[in-house]
Amino acid sequence: xxxxxxxxxxxxxxxxxYLEDALDPDTRSRVRGHLxxxxxxxxxxxxxxxxxxxxxxxxxxxxxxxMRDRLLTAFRDWAADRTPPS
Ligand SMILES: [Zn+2]
Numbered sequence: 001x002x003x004x005x006x007x008x009x010x011x012x013x014x015x016x017x018y019l020e021d022a023l024d025p026d027t028r029s030r031v032r033g034h035l036x037x038x039x040x041x042x043x044x045x046x047x048x049x050x051x052x053x054x055x056x057x058x059x060x061x062x063x064x065x066x067m068r069d070r071l072l073t074a075f076r077d078w079a080a081d082r083t084p085p086s
Contacts, residue, residue: 007034011041015048 017023018031035042
């Protein structure tokens with residue numbers, strides 16, 4: 001007999017394969033059956049699906065740090081110009 005949390009643990013372990021449709025039919029139907037009766041896992045899988053969709057969307061986010069660094073450097077130079085040495 002499995003404890004109440006065992007199925008949830010399985011879902012957490014299988015969610016990646018589940019979303020990639022990489023599970024064998026028996027396991028997939030077991031996961032689906034559990035999602036139908038467990039709100040927590042349903043939400044979890046839904047979040048994972050969205051995250052996977054964002055990560056798999058292709059274009060990586062533009063890298064902003066260089067621009068930010070340039071601005072910070074420019075500001076530091078500007079501030080140094082205006083701050084009398086003490
Ligand atoms: Zn669950």
